[in-house]
Amino acid sequence: MVEKPFISPGLIWGIVPLYFAWFLNELSPGKANFRTAIQTGFTLIWASAQWLYHAGVSQITLSTLHAVNIAVTFVVMGVGLFALISGIRGKFPRYCSFLGHTRFSGYFMIMMFPMQAARLVWTWDRLMVIFIFAIPIWLLAYFGFMPLRK
Numbered sequence: 001m002v003e004k005p006f007i008s009p010g011l012i013w014g015i016v017p018l019y020f021a022w023f024l025n026e027l028s029p030g031k032a033n034f035r036t037a038i039q040t041g042f043t044l045i046w047a048s049a050q051w052l053y054h055a056g057v058s059q060i061t062l063s064t065l066h067a068v069n070i071a072v073t074f075v076v077m078g079v080g081l082f083a084l085i086s087g088i089r090g091k092f093p094r095y096c097s098f099l100g101h102t103r104f105s106g107y108f109m110i111m112m113f114p115m116q117a118a119r120l121v122w123t124w125d126r127l128m129v130i131f132i133f134a135i136p137i138w139l140l141a142y143f144g145f146m147p148l149r150k
Helices: 009-027 034-055 068-089 103-116 124-144
Strands: none
Touching: 009 034, 009 103, 009 124, 034 068, 034 103, 068 103, 103 124
16 A cells, blocks of 8 residues: 555655655644644645545546545545644634644555555455554654654
């Protein structure tokens, strides 16, 4: 799953900024703030825009809305817009300060990218792998980048 976007040259423009954003997010403080909400929003919007582009959806119809990747794309885009607007406004709605935590979203955007860009098919096995490795990868990134954080 990780190497698939680098095999297809057209996907590199979508995946490299996500890795770069994840790296920058790991360097930001762990506390939620409006700057990190803007980072989260931009990353989620970028990923969902790339997914729409690579999915080849030229016209949104009721039949395309039932596809898993289109549904995930619109959820990610909605959360991204919500985070970006919250960060720009400088105010989180009640119970929404989680939008300022960017680290974990980067991992999920990168892992889902090949499936969302229609290069791999969504399967339960792939979804389980994403969740099984989520905590170990997050812990590795968290402690690995700790010396570089303020």
